[in-house]
Every structure is written in structure tokens, then in C-alpha cells.
């Protein structure tokens with residue numbers, strides 16, 4: 322038994338190490354695999370079909386969300402219900418698109434500049450920059466800096482791993498402890514703000530204004546739930562994407578030179594494309610999980626048509642879709658002129674990332690600040706403790 326387990330573990334380890342290769346084979350020989358209650362969807366067209374049919378392929382996060390929020394849900398864990406629309410709409414009123422230019426970009430640029438200026442030309446970008454900046458943005462923009470910056474970042478990271486990665490009792494324990502701490506902190510932050518209103522214009526203040534106006538879905542607990550979900554979604558993800566992008570550029574010195582040239586002339590559009598393309602070739606995650614709510618045939622009427630039985634856990638492999646030559650021209654090439662539909666880092670369909678426009682500003686701004694430095698080099702390989710990068714040491718001349 323022990324031997325067969327070791328052999329299985331070894332096979333799985335190999336598969337995870339060579340996912341791009343495995344997906345490329347599947348896309349040809351068996352694009353939609355159904356196996357022991359699980360399914361993997363690998364072609365672009367089929368991945369979008371799954372993610373578009375949100376009433377068939379439903380989000381599976383509610384149970385864990387309820388544990389994290391202590392009995393409620395958060396809109397990523399909801400199907401397309403009245404409550405989903407209400408909560409997303411409320412938060413869109415408080416976290417507005419024009420905040421990106423007015424608040425977010427200036428704050429991220431200033432914070433990066435200060436952190437880099439305070440360094441001595443040597444830094445661990447993950448620990449000192451990519452984890453710190455999104456946490457400080459949550460502090461400034463949402464109005465909730467956390468009880469302690471590092472612990473708040475770790476809490477968001479632990480809860481993210483619990484919600485979106487396979488079950489693990491150790492991860493669960495850490496995440497639920499973190500959730501309790503985060504809930505207590507947010508309760509206190511909301512109470513304190515209510516005692517001292519209008520001192521700032523941030524997402525928390527705007528939520529309380531909606532509460533004053535009697536807007537449904539804006540009780541203290543509702544605000545807390547929304548904040549928990551947004552904090553979890555915002556911090557570890559941004560850090561990972563920024564670290565992956567920088568690491569890809571360090572792995573490809575000719576791209577690093579081009580990216581540095583673009584950074585120095587503030588070519589922000591090009592910075593976005595560097596981020597998008599680096600992430601396409603080094604995916605944030607293999608895909609997006611769904612549970613199939615009714616028997617359904619994917620790619621109906623084609624040779625690869627596949628029945629997905631009700632109850633199947635489905636991985637819509639966005640990593641694979643973004644490498645599918647049927648939609649993405651020469652997918653292995655790094656290109657800066659690909660159309661936006663080439664990218665699915667931030668999901669697709671109903672639950673597309675709430676922060677997608679923030680991401681395409683914050684991540685490029687973080688990497689731009691690093692790329693502007695002279696004689697920039699990586700000191701050691703990026704270290705990852707799955708699923709997050711934990712260290713990427715660099716050196717530069719100030």
C-alpha cells in the first residue's frame with residue numbers, strides 16, 4: 322500500500338511539474354477528461370463554455386466561505402442570485418473604477434518608490450515589496466490596514482489557500498484561526514470608524530454611507546463579509562502575479578532589457594502586456610473549479626463532445642486554454658501584441674475577478690518600480706512554498 326501510494330505521489334508530482342506538457346497532450350488526444358467524479362476541460366472553447374454556463378457549472382466555495390465568515394457567504398461563493406447581484410453592486414458603488422487613476426495608481430507608485438528608496442540596493446522583492454504593497458493598499462483604500470501588517474498578509478494568504486486549494490487539515494486550522502482574527506479586527510475597525518466618521522474617503526466610509534441611507538446588504542456583518550472576501554482575493558494574488566512576472570523577466574534577459582526600457586519611459590500599456598504575457602506562460606493557477614449541477618454535454622456536436630455527469634468536480638483549465646493554438650497564435654511565443662481575449666488570469670464569465678482592473682494597474686506599477694532600477698539583477702532563484710512565492714532576492718544600483 323505504502324509503495325503504491327509513493328508511486329501515485331510520484332506520478333502526481335511529475336504531472337504537476339509538467340502541467341503545460343500534460344495539457345498539450347490532452348488538448349490533442351482527450352480534450353475533456355472525466356475520471357472518478359472529476360473532469361478536466363482543456364481547450365479554450367470548452368473552458369469558456371463551462372465558465373459561461375454558471376447555472377450548470379456552479380461555484381463550489383460556499384461551504385468554506387461560511388466557515389471563514391462564521392455563518393454567512395461572500396459573493397464569490399454565491400450562484401447568480403438576488404443576493405449576489407446586491408452584494409456585487411454595493412461593492413461596485415464603493416470601489417469605483419475611477420478610483421484606479423485617482424487613488425490606486427498614485428498610492429501604489431508612491432509606496433513602491435518609498436520602499437525601494439529605503440532599501441540599500443538589495444531586497445527580497447516578495448517579502449519587502451509584492452506582499453507589502455497590496456496590503457498597504459487595502460489599508461489606505463479600504464481603510465483597514467490590519468492589526469499587524471505581516472500577520473494580516475499571512476492571514477489573507479492562509480485563507481486563500483484554504484478556500485481555493487485541496488483540503489488539508491493543517492491549512493484549514495491556520496485559515497480558520499486567521500479568519501477569526503480577521504473578523505475580530507474588522508468588527509473593531511467598523512466600530513471605531515462609526516465612532517469617528519468622515520475622517521477619510523475610503524471604501525469603509527462609503528459602505529457606512531450606504532448603511533446610513535438604509536441600503537440593503539450593508540449591515541456591519543455584511544460589510545465585514547464583503548471585506549473578508551475582498552481582502553482574501555486581493556493580497557496573495559497580487560503578490561504572486563508580480564513575483565511571477567519579475568521572475569519570468571529575470572529568466573529571459575532579452576525580455577528584461579525590453580521591459581526595463583518600457584518602464585523607464587513609463588510605457589504603461591507595454592507594462593500591462595509584459596504582465597499578461599508572463600502570466601500566460603507561468604500561470605497563476607491551473608484553472609478554475611466548478612461543480613456540475615446537472616448532466617451536461619460539453620462541446621456538443623463535435624468529435625470531442627463529452628458528457629459531464631451531475632455532481633462532477635470540474636477543472637476549467639484556464640492555463641491550458643491560454644496555450645491553445647486554435648485561439649492563441651503561436652502560444653509558446655512571448656508576444657506583446659496579443660488581444661485581451663488571450664488572457665484568463667482573472668477568470669471568465671459571471672465570477673470574473675472583481676479586481677481585474679485594479680490588477681492591471683497595481684501589478685504593472687509594482688514591476689515598473691523595480692524595472693526602473695539600474696544594474697538590476699536577481700541574486701537567487703525565486704523560492705516558492707506552494708502555492709505562493711516566498712522569496713525573490715534582487716540587487717540594483719540606486
Ligand code: HEM
Nearest residue numbers: 396397554555558559605666667668672673674675676680
Ligand atoms: C492580482 C491578481 C488576482 C488574480 C490572479 C485573481 C484571480 C481571480 C479569479 C481567477 C477569479 C475567479 C474565481 C472563480 O471564478 O472561481 C477571481 C474572482 C474574484 N476576485 Fe480576483 N484575482 C486577483 C486580484 C483581486 C483583487 C485585487 C481583488 C479585490 C480588490 C479581487 C477580488 C475578487 C473577487 C471579489 C472575486 C469574485 C468575483 C465574483 O464572484 O463576481 N481579486 N479573481
